[in-house]
Amino acid sequence: MAHNIVVLDQCFSTLPPLNFDCTVTHFTSSKPDQVSYRIKHATIVVTTDTRITRANILFAKNLRLVAANGTGTDIVDKAALIERGVAMCHVPAATTESVSEHALALYYGLRRKLREMHQATLQGRAWEARDGKSLRRQGFGQSPRVNRDETMVVIGYGHLGKGIAILGEALNMRVLIAERKDACQIRPGRVPFEQCLRQGTVFMIAAPLTEATHGMIGTPELTAMNSTALVVNVGRGSIIDDMALVDALRRDGIGGAAVDVYREEPATRANSLLLDPSIPNLLLSPHVGFVSQRTIETVRAAQKANLEAFVAGVMINTVVPPGKGWDGCCARKLDAQLDYTQPILGTNIMSINSG
Numbered sequence: 001m002a003h004n005i006v007v008l009d010q011c012f013s014t015l016p017p018l019n020f021d022c023t024v025t026h027f028t029s030s031k032p033d034q035v036s037y038r039i040k041h042a043t044i045v046v047t048t049d050t051r052i053t054r055a056n057i058l059f060a061k062n063l064r065l066v067a068a069n070g071t072g073t074d075i076v077d078k079a080a081l082i083e084r085g086v087a088m089c090h091v092p093a094a095t096t097e098s099v100s101e102h103a104l105a106l107y108y109g110l111r112r113k114l115r116e117m118h119q120a121t122l123q124g125r126a127w128e129a130r131d132g133k134s135l136r137r138q139g140f141g142q143s144p145r146v147n148r149d150e151t152m153v154v155i156g157y158g159h160l161g162k163g164i165a166i167l168g169e170a171l172n173m174r175v176l177i178a179e180r181k182d183a184c185q186i187r188p189g190r191v192p193f194e195q196c197l198r199q200g201t202v203f204m205i206a207a208p209l210t211e212a213t214h215g216m217i218g219t220p221e222l223t224a225m226n227s228t229a230l231v232v233n234v235g236r237g238s239i240i241d242d243m244a245l246v247d248a249l250r251r252d253g254i255g256g257a258a259v260d261v262y263r264e265e266p267a268t269r270a271n272s273l274l275l276d277p278s279i280p281n282l283l284l285s286p287h288v289g290f291v292s293q294r295t296i297e298t299v300r301a302a303q304k305a306n307l308e309a310f311v312a313g314v315m316i317n318t319v320v321p322p323g324k325g326w327d328g329c330c331a332r333k334l335d336a337q338l339d340y341t342q343p344i345l346g347t348n349i350m351s352i353n354s355g
Helices: 031-039 054-061 077-083 096-111 114-120 159-170 193-199 219-225 242-252 293-311
Strands: 002-007 022-027 044-047 066-067 087-089 151-155 174-177 200-207 230-233 255-260 281-286 318-320 347-353
Touching: 002 031, 031 054, 044 293, 054 077, 066 193, 066 293, 077 318, 087 293, 096 114, 096 159, 096 200, 096 230, 096 242, 096 255, 096 281, 096 293, 151 159, 151 193, 159 174, 193 219, 242 255
Parallel strands: 002 022, 002 044, 022 347, 044 066, 066 087, 151 174, 151 200, 200 230, 230 255, 255 281
Antiparallel strands: 087 318
16 A cells, blocks of 8 residues: 655655655644645654644544654544554654753843843943942843852753753753652652742642643742743643743742743633733743754654554654554564665655745
8 A cells, every 4th residue: 555644744844755655745734724635545643743633643544653753642533543543653762862852041141131231232221320339230130150159950851851961961061850740759860849849949740731731830840940040841832831921020039931832722812921021030032942954864764763663563763552453554574573674665855835
């Protein structure tokens, strides 16, 4: 059989050539009301940011595999996949370096107030004196810490959390790995969650979104933090209670926050409390932590391996295993070892659409 592959969005790039017979339709983006129609006849669907609901999955009668272009998989209704016997794979750790570095960039932007200093310098006000001090000093409020005076708390210690911790240690910060909230036992190398809240000066949120992490950081947790603490969220938007975060920033309950992920994406002023320019000490970026040349190369190679392995009857990077009776959905069967040096059989790029 020839596979019908639909790529719902292109945050990274087009699929690389594949070694099985298939037709590929690329969309640069897909709105919620377009998804069902676009994947109606698909056997394989690739998504980066586009949400795939139960209704979408039930509508796609030929669907065999959903391939996520990243580590996070919360945008896909996995219960519906299991019900239908549809498999799912992802690309773990492909964005770790890029997102880890972006988290540190956000941290330094906050700590050194780069946005405010940039604006003051452009306006020619940076050297103005007020109460005997120039704006260069006053703009910081309390003078910022240096790395060795920071206690970085990493919340979520998967690939991303480990990547951030490595950078923190390399930068001479004290790094604490938070145990899971409300954990009964403290694992070696971890620090109780509540203790981390009291000791941390910068909090790196790197956890996946699960029932346990949804709303994990709210008013009680923010209140327990040092009033100069910085919170950087590169995990998932719904881990932090937006209303609680805005309140903490407005009352100077914490020193600042930086966010690259949102409760609903694309984030707009209609669906996110954070997109309010009057909120002080808040630095935002539009979920771009993953963007790097290395990420693009890694994702393309990993997605090629995922799809070709699935068609060969060998699931890798599995999130949801295939249902009973799965035979690999093969366009052609391969031997136990995939040989990516063989000529490409016939990937036909059917169309590239803008909407």
